[in-house]
Each structure stands twice: as structure tokens, then as C-alpha cells.
Amino acid sequence: MTAQPSQLSPVKLGLAVAWPAFWTGVPIKIVLGLLLLAMGQHPWEFPGLAFLLLLSIPVDIWAVGLVGRTVFLERLGLQPPASLGLTLWWQGAALYATYGALACFLERQTIDMSQSVAGKIMDIGLMKVLPVAERISIELVLWGSVSAVVLLTLALGGLFLFGKLVQWQADAASPASAPYEARVHQWDLMRVPADQPLMLTVFAATGVTLVLLFWAVMPVTTPHPHESYKQDEKKAAPALKPTEALQKAERVLTQAEASVQALEAKAKKSKGKAAAPAKKEAAKPKKA
Amino acid sequence: MQPKLKSKVRCTDREVGEVTRVIVDPLSLEVSHIVVGGNGVGGAERQVPMSEVQSVADDLIQLRTTSGALAKFPPLKRDEYVTTHEVEIAHLEDRLHVESGEVLVPLPTLERNVPRRTFFTNLTHAIGAFVALPFAFPVLKYLMKPMYAPFDNRWLKVGNVNRIKTDDVGVQFKYKKIVKEAFMPEAEVDKNVWILKASPAVLEEVYKGKDMEFRDQAGRLVWTNKKDIPYVVFSGKCPHLGCGYKWRKVPKLGKEIFLCPCHLSIYDPSGKVLDGPAPRPLDPLPIRVDAAGNIQIIDIEFKAGTKAQTRIV
Amino acid sequence: MSAQPNLLEKVIAFVDERVGLKTLQAKMLNEPVPGGSRWAYVFGSCLLFIFIMQVVTGVLLMFYYVPSADHAYASTQYIIHEVDYGWFILSYHFWGSSAMVVMVFAHMSQVFLWGAYKSPREMIWLVGLGLFGIVMAFGFTGYLLPWDQRAYWATTVGVEIMDKAPIVGDFLARFLKGGPTPGQMTLSRFFVIHVMILPATLMGLAGLHLFLFRKAGPAGPFRGTPDELKAKTDYFFPRQVWKDMVAMGAVFATICSLAFIEPVVLLEEATPDPGEYHPEPEWYFLFLFQLLRLKIFSGEFGQFLGGVAIPGAFMVLLAALPFIDRSPERNIFKRPVALVGWILIMTSILIFTVSAIINREFLD
Secondary structure (H helix, E strand, O other), rough: OOOOOOOOOEEEEEEEHHHHHHHHHHHHHHHHHHHHOOOOOOOOOOOHHHHHHHHHHHHHHHHHHHHHHHHHHHHEOOOOOOOHHHHHHHHHHHHHHHHHHHHHHHHHHHHHHHHHHHHHHHHOOOOOOOOHHHHHHHHHHHHHHHHHHHHHHHHHHHHHHHHHHHHHHHHHHOOOOOHHHHHHHHHHOOOOOOOHHHHHHHHHHHHHHHHHHHHOOOOOOOOOOOOOOOOOOOOOOOOOHHHHHHHHHHHHHHHHHEEEEEEEHHHHHHHOOOOHHHHHHHHHOOOO | OOOOOOOOOOOOOEEEEEEEEEEEOOOOOOOEEEEEEEEOOOOOOEEHHHEEEEEOOOOOOEEEEOHHHHHOOOOOOOOHOOOOOOOOOOHHHHHHOOOOOOOOOOOOOOHHHHHHHHHHHHHHHHHHHHHHHHHHHHHHHHHHHHHHHOOOOEEEEEEHHOOOOOEEEEEEEEEEEEEEEOOOOOOOEEEEEEEEEEEHHHHHHHHHOOOEEEEEOOOOOOEEEHHHHEEEEEEOEOOOOOOOEEEEOHHHHOOEEEOOOOOEEEEEEEEEEOOOOOOOOOOOEEEOOOOOOOEEEEEOOOOOOOOOEEEEO | OOOHHHHHHHHHHHHHHHHHHHHHHHHHHOOOEEOOOOHHHHHHHHHHHHHHHHHHHHHHHHOOOOOOOOOHHHHHHHHHHHHOOOHHHOOOOOOOOHHHHHHHHHHHHOOOHHOOOOOOHHHHHHHHHHHHHHHHHHHHHHHHHOHHHHHHHHHHHHHHHHHOOOHHHHHHHHHHOOOOOOOHHHHHHHHOOOOOOHHHHHHHHHHHHHHHHHHHOOOOOOOOOOOHHHHHHHHHHHHHHHHHHHHHHHHHHHHHHHHHHHHHHOOOOOOOOOOOOOOOOOHHHHHHHHHOOOOHOHHHHHHHHHHHHHHHHHHHHHHHHHHOOOOOOHHHHHHHHHHHHHHHHHHHHHHHHHHHHHHHHHHH
16 A cells, blocks of 8 residues: 555456455345344345345445545545446446356366365375375365365456456546545545434434344244254143133022022921021032 | 743842752642752752742742752752652642643544544444344343243142131141242142131121132133132232231130231231231132032232232232 | 533533543543554454353343253253243354354454564463463353253363373363263353353453553554555544444344354253264364374374364464564565465364364264
């Protein structure tokens, strides 16, 4: 990093924009991913993935724009062109779709091939006598190093191409005549919004909404219960039909009363038989 | 005004030097002496009490004495002193102003922009508030889990009515209840209730002409004690503070009552409070008696110490 | 300017008069960061944040967890299956411990690569190494507490390795186990170490670490002319604090996400017979575990060499680093030995960790 505006190599330029832009977007995407997970969706599978990719578009455009403008001002000493973010984003997306897909394919092939070659090497008599742990590590180093080197090369290639895209924009940009300190101030103050209270209110409101949504959707009990854990069966209160029970009790009572009266009448007739207290026992309600 | 370091010192006749040091009294936090050094004092620094100072100006201290008399002031014994950096004296910086200027450090240029500073201050607070906020509600529910356990409405066998021989006499029925708390294995606890066979007068006192209803947390009816059933069961816990109470004959009164030994609450056979700190009568529980005379109850506990009857178990 | 100070302002003025609050706050927050606030500097603050969250979730877990061999497993299962959001609190605590180890590696690497261990920051580095040891000890002791097969056997194997240390090994192993074999005594000791001793030690050392750091001042970037550094210098508050906050938020969201992706699921309750289960330590000890499988470390001396001597020697090397490397050069690209050494160590750890994972298939 120097105070003088400099010419950066395409790889360095690509890295200077891509690396911070990636990490700028990450906190927002993690929050989105978390919400998806709380809802029971996997952010790496459809439909969650589609949702995440869709919402990533404005985030990435903003991130690439912000980082791009910073790099232009501070390191290239150039005035960033208008809608730098959008331009770099769609060009980058096109690059990712074409070169990226090719690179993924090539890397996959490399991994497969190097793994099979390494496997064959390990089958050579000399290697076969080695103990298991050593064999695992050696085989891993064999195919791993080849795959890593290819991955690094492909990544550098991608950064090179992206850097060229950035350079393309830089070539069309006009120089920023201000000294270093002023340029640093310029990108620093770019981060301060014009209407602070509005921005902060919107931020706070979004935060509150997301938190409330999180609370509403997250599962109360574990989504992965242990197979042999017996949930404490809450002893369901025996199905009570209170009105039925009451009516039954009423009926029993009236019957009992009637029988009591009959017995009392009988007792009066047959004087001397003290049966009344005993009959009261019969008035007990039957089990509900 | 306090004397400033490096200000010139003048006697009545001529200038004698400058203030090289200042001595502060650690208790009163006031300047007690100035130390005069520099030209015209023959080498040693002289310790001059503030009482000898006639006037203090920004750059000039006027002494009352002559330059000749200056020599009678004692020389400074530096070993007997420490600097204010070597000892912590509370609030000394607030009171001491012996430097004639300030030492300044520039604000970084980026920090001079007030809107920038306030924006990042506010944004930091905003993000900070949200960082752990998602924890608040789950943590609250987590801690509250066992606090409002659902009610257990099991019927428990406590004994048989053949133990009750006389009307309006309290008979204690002890029983065992199986409890399972959280992850603990099942345990047996000893509980007791008081049951009496109530005469119509006592029954009327207990029920006051209405059937007694027992409900669960959702308000649904669990059981109704019919007012005609003569068997009444009282919870074994005194409604004052939950102690176990007893049935006693009181010779003075010539009658039998329920007596709680903890704070001497006294209840009549219908559970009504006769004396003592109990806020409400004894709590009746759901009871049912089958044809063979076996008594079953639902073990309910109510909050102790309140006038209102609130079920807690 | 308000005519009459409101209540809050009056309270602040009251405290400020007695404590010097405003000056104290200014001193704490207005620390100039040469070269400006950096995302590379957030790892230390993130560590503090993760630790605080571990304390919070740990204390919450203690509301229900019982550290006795009879109830440890049942109470942990209770937390997972019965208590509202208990699964989430426990899973957060579990993944938080992994995050702490990752962050410790990130923080140590950043300090190493920026040469911020060099004079006059040697003491900060040494205290930091102590903190590193404590974090590993936290992970080791906490792992036993659920008392399932994984926990029990990982601890058994780990303590056996410690046994191989010369002279003190047997004593140390018995001290930790609370006996010749692991049991209730082990659980009690691990619990008190995990919950009382280590937190107190960590808080003390972390305080010292911060104090020494403030005394020495931030090292700043290893490149840049004085003009560039001056142009970009800002204060700790608000810019660096803001970056720290964003990083903390991202870390928090990541740990929560992991808790959702893979909530804690226990194995069967611990038994003295491992049965079908193959003992394995936590992932951040796997590289050591795999190392000990190599033939060169077989036998009693070999196990001592691989399990105690080599890791011990490496820690001694790290401790001696600021005294061996006296060159004031901090640019990593001009310190080839340091750069290559770092890459080699990180790659080796990675290779052995992955080997350990591959090795699992061979055991089935």
C-alpha cells in the first residue's frame, strides 16, 4: 500500500476487490442463512438456496460497489465511475457462471483423477507394507497437494480475469487529483449516510422484525431427538366428562333419596327399627 | 491563583530567580511552599512558605522579604519528597493548576468529522443491541420451564371410611404419593390429609349451600364435591404457611379443634378459623368414596398465606 | 444546549465528579489505532465475546445439569428434550467451544503473522499462550460432562496420554481422574475445574492480557509510510469497536446456525465397556490423536514422544519465540522462515486432522 496511486497487477487488483467484497456480504448472508435454518430450511438446498441467492444479489451489488469505490480512491487514485457496483457485479456473475463452472468441473476432475492415481500408487508393493495411519496420510498428501495446487491456480486465474474486469473500469475512469489523505477521507465519509436517523431507524426496525421472526419460527424442542429417549408422557388427565358425571351423580342421589324415603316410611311403620342413619350411607354417589 | 512553575520570583528589592518546584500539602491539596531557584540565591534552592508570598501573578511571584533575608529559608531537602506521579492522591489533578499551559494531542483527521463519529457510535450501539438479543426470549422460556408445572389430577387411595367412628371428629389419613421430578427417578413421599364425617351443621359450614368445584389451569372442571356428601377431606397443610396441623381436644373450651403447632392457628371441625394468623379456612380437597368405603382424593396444594385460594399443585 | 440538565445528565455528572468517569471513558475509548481500525484486529474481541457467551450459556446449563454419575446423562437429556429451547442453549455452548478454538488459532496466527509478539510485546504473547492452554483445557474438561460414551472414552484416552509424561505423568493422571480409573471422582473434578477454576484463571489472565496490550499500544500494520499511517489513524471507538461488533454479530449468527444444522445428540450413557464405540477426542485434538497412531510413536517411549514431548517442545518454542526472534522486521513477506513455518504447521495440522477423519472408515 503506498500513498501514490499505483498500477496493480490484475491478480492483486482482483483480490483487492473480491476479498473485502466477499467478507462485506458475509455477515448479512449469515443472518439470512440463520433465519432459514430457524424455519427448518437448509440454506444449501432448494428452496432455501434460491431464497438466499436471490437476496444475495442486492447485497453483493452494494458490497462490490462499496469496496470498488474504496479501492479506486485509495489505491488507484481514480474517481470511481457511476454504478461501479452494478457493472462489476453482473460482469463478475457472468464470469462466475462461465469460468467458475469450468473451474469447478476441472477441479472435480483433478480430485477424482489424483485420488485414483494416489490409490494406485499406494497399491505398489513398497507402499503396501506401510501401516494404515501412515498410508492414509501419505495418500492424502499425494492427492491433496495436486488438488490444492490446481485449485490455487484456478483461483488465481479467476482473480486475474476479475482483475481485468476491474482494470477495464479503471481505464475508463478519470484520475482523482486530491492528495492521499483527502482520498482516504472521501471513501471513509462515503460510509456515512446522508440521513442518519432514517438509516438507523430502518436498521433498528429491520433488526427487531428479524429477531421477532426468529423467535416465532425457532423450534421449542430439539429437531434431532435421541432415538431411544422416551418423552415424559404427561399423564393425560383421564377423559373427564364433568357434566355427565354430575348428571350421573344427580340421578344416583335422587334414586337414593327416594329409596331413603321409602325406607323411612317403612321404618315408621315398623317402629323401633333405627334404620335411618344406615340409609344415609346409601346416598353416597357412585364412582363417577 | 496558584503559583505557576517557571514564573519569576521577586523580592522587595530585586528579582531573585524562578519557581523551580511547587510543594503541595497532601491533605488540604493546597500549595504550601514554592521552591525558588535560579540566579542570585547562591546555588541551593530555597523552600519558601506561601505565607511569605505577597502576590501571585501569571508570571511573577512577589515575596514580602528582601533578597538578603532569602538565605534564612531552608534549602530544599529533595529526599524528603516524592513527585505526584509516585503517589496517588485523590482529586489532586482537579485542584492543582501549576502548569502555565496545556499539553495537547491532535485528534486524528478521520475523527474530526462529527457526523461520521456519531454515525458509527449509533450504528455500534444498534448492532450491539442485536448481537445477543435473539437469546432473550429462549433464555426466559428455558429458565421458566419448571415454574408452572401442569397439575396432577390423579386420584389417590388414602384409606377406608371404617376408620371414622364418630361424626365431626378429624381423622388423619397418611398415604404415600409417587412423584417424578424432571429427570430424577420416581420417589415416594409421605403425605397426609384430615378427613371427617361431617354432621349437617358442619357440612353446611363447609359448603355454605354450594357444591365445591375444582378446576385445572385451563379453567376446566376437574371434579365437584357435592354438598350432601358427609365426608370432607382437608389438605394436611395449614393455609397460613404450610405446616402440618393436628386434631386436639381443648379442655378449656371443652371441644375438639384443629390446631397448628407452628403459629397456633385454630380451626373448628368445619375448617373455619377460630383464632390465629391463618388467612383463610382449611382447604377442602376433591373426595370420592366408593361402595366399599374406600376413600380417594386428588392431592391439591394451595398457595399458603393468602386470603384467596390459588392452586399450585 | 439544554438549559436544565435532565435526570440522566445529572446522574452522570454525579458519578463523574466522584470517579472521573468522563476522563476514564475518554482514555479507554480514544485509543489511537495507527493505520486505522482493521478487520484483522477483531479476533481478540471476538474471543472475549465468545467467552462471555460460553459463560452465559454455561450458567444456564447449570440450572438443570447435575454433575453426578447417576444423573449427568439424564439431566443432559432432560435439557435437550424437555426444557424449552434447552437443545438450543446446549448446542450453542457446544459449537461455541469449537468456535473458541478456531478463533484462538485465528488470533494467534494474526499476531504471529503481524509480528506483534516482538519487543516490547513479549509478555502479552506469553500470557496469550497461557490463555491458549486454558482454552484447550476448557474443551477437554467440558467434553466429559454429558457422561455419554463419546465423552467418557475421549476423556479416558486423553488422560492416558497425559499419564505418559515423565515423573509427573502418573500423579497428574490420578489427580485428574480422582483415582486409578475414571468415575464419579473424575466427573466432580472435571466439573469444578471447568466451572470454577478455569473461568477464574481465564478472566484473570485475560485482564492481564488486555492491560499489557493497552500499555504497549497496538502494533498496527506492518507496512505503510508514517504519512499513510497518520492519514488513516482513527480511534478505537467508534470505528474499531464497530468492526468488532459486526464480527461478533457474524460469529454469533454462525454459532447459532451450527446449533440448528447439527444440534447436540448424545450417544448412549457411558459404560465401562466401550462396545462398538471407537473412542475419539474433540476435533481440535484429532491431529494429535492421529499423530499417535503412527508407527514411530508406538511403544511407551514413542507415545511419550508423540503425545507429550513433541507438543511440549512446540509450546516451549512458541514461548521462546519473542526471545529467539529479535529482528524488528514485522512484514511477514520479509520473514520467510516465519511464513514458511506457519504454513507448514497449519498444513500439518490440517493433514493429520483430515487423516483422522478418513481413518474412521478403516475402523468400521
